Amino acid sequence: MPNIYLYTKKTAALAVLLLVVAALNSDANAQVKKSAAQGLPIVAPQQVGFSASRLNRIDSLLNSYTKDHRIGGVVALVARQGKIAYWNASGYSDIKNNKLLQRTDLFRIASQTKAVTCAAVMMLYEEGKLLIDDPISKYIPEFRNSQVIKTFNEKDTTYTTEPAKREVTIRDLLTHTSGIGYAVIGSKEMRAIYVKNNIPVGFEPRKLVLGDRIKALGKLPLAHQPGLQYTYGLNMDVLGYLVEVVSGMSLDAFFKERIFNPLGMKDTYFYIPAEKQSRLSKVFKSNNKGIVEENEDKVDSAGVNTIYPLVKGTFYAGGAGLSSTAYDYCLFLQMLANGGTLDGKRLMSPHTIRLMRINQIGDIPLGMSPNKAGFSFEVVTEKGATVGPWAEGTYAGGGFWGSNYWVDPESDLVVQIWTQGGGWLLGDMINKFKAMVYGALVDDYGNKFKK
Template structure:
């Protein structure tokens, strides 16, 4: 029998460290999964809800995965590229006429009518790399006219799109100028939600149906979707936001009265999915195996390699150090590590975090998959302590 690739003693250290976060009431509970070379180690710590309600945390608990959604929908988009139903560098105007003939602000803080024409049309590559010229504006809330306009239209980047039909959402988006020229700057999030609309129009299929066909069914991701069916609601964790003043956890979504209990009006390709640790393991295993899962090929090897290659310029990354920290960049729908400056910062490692308290990365060099699912919202793009501790513990457990 071959030696283990993960140290049992050091995995126990992980449990001790993470149990400390729950004991200090940083969060009610969590699920972790570390997989390497056929070994899978899972920890369930704490409870499904604060105060122990809902019972102890369970391996098949369903979490709102927020922006971890982005790498999944990007993979689905690449299946359409492989079929030549979408092309990375073709204009999206035909399928998204609302985004044709864009106007661009002369400066990000300028009035909405002080614009110039876009230098070129938007493309699928712009959406996947978050260089479409619109997204999260890194300024104080409401400081710029474009921020106020996005808020008023219900278009501000967030975990969930409001109760707006996709066509109406696109119309409102098309009524506003871009902040930057297409391809010029990296702006977080909005490109993924536009991507979801593009895929539904390209195929004539609802987004969840398309994801089921392309990914969820072939990967056996039976608990992943944009809502939780009634017979699974007992497995949905509660979700909490920390109080800005006290840090105390405030209930954001009660599983007994959850917003995820019915299909959304707008399925957000940028942050709307719920999932489990084992479903996410299946997706990450496919990506680690360069597109293959079991005996089936889901994506081509070149597609996975393209997705997980940094696409940004040094200037674009330097302008977004709060997201990239000087050691990573962005591929097609995924964060990509580019520089070894921390224990878990292995060049080529890819994945992303979710604002509801989730972190999912795949490391081809170490053949390692790590999944952390919590119920506590993030308060900034900077990873919270529980994220940092999980990844430190996952990598210190490597035993060769």
């Protein structure tokens, strides 16, 4: 059982509730223990270079945010050398019903889907099915002869365009430099254009089909000339459809057959089966006092649907659609950290993974970040490594509702901290968590700085 901080006046009643919840989750926990013996074993922290007492201080950090509902619930997992040294849950998956968060609960991981889609594209690249610098129109003709927005009238959302100077390539899509924007959460211009043309953000309960919407997207203008700037957008959704075109499989089927099943990922889905839906954490939003409340609506305050994992949907969004557990996703990250293999099963080559985790945008700024972009990942630069304790070359990502991860090759670390809506305090908690993880790493790794 995770070490969960219990904060309530009705301690005795909730203690009984905790036993009930434990019983309900016993099957899930038993499955994790069984699979962990094959995938990621749980070991004493000192076996992989951590101070146990220092690492366990993370409990108090997480509890300090969840005890008064500044954050609803959080799961944190720290693995080193392919072994789990810390894995804990704090707070609630459902505050209204006093349902405590379990470390095996499912989360909407949103943009963490992107790394899986990127891996799928690179697997096809390894098989000679495509080239990174191919124009996307070679596979999706609707992207041929792209136009770029020249002027935009905010009053009636009309616009003028000019021809793109070159075709959008797969590389542009992998690095978010294509000029494709985001629906709902993107710029006002692209939001307006995409709403008018029924382009979804990726959290989709409607009976839409990925290929239909991506073909429609291909006929719409770009926000800027391809390859000139970084614009976070629906690039991985386009690449999800590319995987379907090239492989002849739905993205859902490709993920299951080529990635999830080989890695033993048994809790990762676009649409969660009925028997596992009770393990999906609620989404939370912060009120004006910084206290989280359960999101009662089917659409959250940002205009984003939250009910989508619980329906029988048909839209496999390569940029945002998955739900998973921290353990399941750690299997995927550990495969990348291992150079493409896990439990003797090779999914990718280490040389291909190197392409994913190095700077692929040159001197193009990554917003206000000191870091750069690889293929789907944020890549920590020398300057970025001065901001916090992670090493240069670390690659990282996260999801819309507050799930975050990073892989630090130099320290041989895979780290995750997940929540489902943390408000303005989320960054504060993550930065403190990061400091505490590295502050607990006390083996010979640190001795090189003394030489």
